[in-house]
Amino acid sequence: MQRDTSHESAPDPGQPAPNSDSSSASANNLLQDHTLPRRNGVNASCEACQMSKTECSGDQPRCLSCAQQDINCHYASAEIETEVLMRNLLEERKKGLEYQYFFNAVKNMPEEESQAVYRLIRQRADIKTVVRQIKEGNLS
Ligand SMILES: [Zn+2]
Ligand SMILES: [Zn+2]
Numbered sequence: 001m002q003r004d005t006s007h008e009s010a011p012d013p014g015q016p017a018p019n020s021d022s023s024s025a026s027a028n029n030l031l032q033d034h035t036l037p038r039r040n041g042v043n044a045s046c047e048a049c050q051m052s053k054t055e056c057s058g059d060q061p062r063c064l065s066c067a068q069q070d071i072n073c074h075y076a077s078a079e080i081e082t083e084v085l086m087r088n089l090l091e092e093r094k095k096g097l098e099y100q101y102f103f104n105a106v107k108n109m110p111e112e113e114s115q116a117v118y119r120l121i122r123q124r125a126d127i128k129t130v131v132r133q134i135k136e137g138n139l140s
Helices: 022-033 047-052 062-067 076-105 112-124 125-138
Strands: none
Touching: 047 062, 047 125, 112 125
């Protein structure tokens, strides 16, 4: 007895194609991560387009022209400056909290510890270091 199924080759149910061009995408993501591009109505040309006097599509993170040439697209826009400013501001605020903490800690500090803090400051330790030392109790 023979089964009559040998001639039909079962069609492969279609393997999902592996996404092969993820390498360029991930490189792009790295760049994005660095500059935090954000569309904010600023219509500036990217640096490459400015240099070559090409009309820039203004696409972020990469404009059409740069995408076609497969080169890095970089916008020297005001948004980035704002972002740096914001970061500095946050940094200042954090520092302010650290000074507050420092002040309160010193108020309640035993004499020897405050001497240690004093020494640290004289050694030009910055506020971060001083506060960390206080928190860790590394003062004697
Ligand atoms: Zn461009
Ligand atoms: Zn570009």
